[in-house]
Every structure is written in structure tokens, then in C-alpha cells.
Amino acid sequence: MDELSALESWAGALLSQLSPAARRAALRDIGRELTRSQRTRIAQQRNPDGSAYEKRKPRPKHLRDKAGRIKRAAMFAKLRQARFLRAETDAQGLAIGFAGRVARVARIHQFGESDRIAPGGPQYTYPARVLLGFTDADREMIRDLLLKHIAP
Template sequence: MDELNALESWAGALLSKLAPAARRSALREIARELQRSQRTRIAQQRNPDGSAYEKRKPRPKRLRDKAGRIKRAAMFAKLRQTRYMRAETDALGLAIGFAGRVARVARIHQFGESDRVASHGPEYKYPARVLLGFSDADREMIRDLLLRHLAT
């Protein structure tokens, strides 16, 4: 959270110099680019610090299970869709988050909380897989976009 406060204080001072319409435009462009970078990073299965997401826990084989039924596709494929990952902007700021029921799933993985695997199944503590966060490239991109808007 400290990195968010530092970014907010630095960017807030620069954004306050812009007119409200220009500020809204700058924030909209920053939100769009941040959303794109978050989607790309989630697709690559990476945390903001560059480390890989912890892999899924292997399931024990059962006699009646079909072979290969463990989902091997990339995690969070639907979460990164525009339908679920939303960006909101106004003259005061921007917010990127998840909408609807998937927000709960995202929160559980973001903070590594416990949840039930199935509706009446066992409880499992999920490892923290940071879905939304700032990487060094994101900070540079925000700085460059802000400076471009200030120069025009």
C-alpha cells in the first residue's frame, strides 16, 4: 500500500496542474494502459515483482475420475476479460478492479485467503497470487503518460 500512496502523492501533484477535462483525459489513458498491462501480466502468470504465480495444488487420483481432468489451462483466463476487469475514471482519480461475483475470487487470490474449494467441499488456503499491482514498467508508463499530457 505504501507504493500506492507514494505514486498517488507524486502523480497527484502533477495532475493538479491540469484542467479538469485534461485531467480526465490523462487519467482515462493511464487507466486504459494500466488495464492492458495488468491483463498481459495475468496472462503471463506473473506477480508484479516478476515472480511466477504459485502452481495449482495437484489433486489426488480417484478411481472414478477421468484421466487428465485437472485443469491445465492458464489461471484467471476469464478474470482478465474486459467484462470483469473494470476501469473507472473521473477528474479526481482512477480505479481498476473486478466487477461482479468474480471480485470475490480475485480478492481470495490477491491476498491469499481461505475459501471452500466447492460449495460443500473442504476449505483451502490459497497462495497469494497478486492480480493487480504496480510493476516497475507500470510506474514508468504512468510517468511517461503524465509527462506527455503535461507537455501538450
């Protein structure tokens, strides 16, 4: 059983005790805090287990390239924006994911899939960089928020 199924079975039993409105409110609070923690972790370039993301592959220097022009900024800066990383809640559940065209980029990096570097360009297998996942702190936060909503 993976960690998402274990969390779902544990939290589902607690959430079933709440009314639909209270369940929606609890899931909204959890979704807000969980997206905030995911954004922070992506900004820190960390996998959920605490290890650092694998660095970008160094590009070969070409004669026409200007020296020092390789992008050295943090990866996934735009992916963690609120318009792309979204949480959707209703009385039935909570879903956190990427919206729009960036969902494809996120999926490729999340699972370490292959993709073309540029249209018509060479194929490259990206290393797995886990964008969405649960840390120990996330599990504790979810537990605390659930208990706060169940026992006011």
C-alpha cells in the same frame, strides 16, 4: 508508506496542475494502458515483482476420475476479460478493479485468503497470487503518460 500512496502523492501533484477535462483525459489514457498491462501480466501468470504464480495444488486421483482430466489451462483466463477487469475514471481519480461476482475470487487470490473449494466442501487457504499491482514498467508508463499530458 506503500507504493500506491507514494504514487498517489507524486502523481496527485502533477495532476492538480491540469484542468478537470485534461485530468480526466490523462487518467483515461493511464487507465487504458494500465489495464492492458495488468491483463498481459495475468496472462503470463506473473506477480508484479516478476515471479511466477504459485502452481495449482495437484488433485488426488480418484477411482472415478478419467486420467489426464485435471485442468492445465492458465489460471484467471476469464478474470482478465474486459467485462470483469475494469477501469473507472473521473476528474477526481482512477480505479482499476474487478467487477461483479468475480471480485470475490480475485480478492481471495490477491491476498491469499481461505475459502471453500466447493459449496459445503473443505476449506482451503489459497497462496497469494497478486493480480493487480505495479511493475517497474507500469510506473514508467504512468510517468511518461503524465508528462505527455502536462507538457504537450
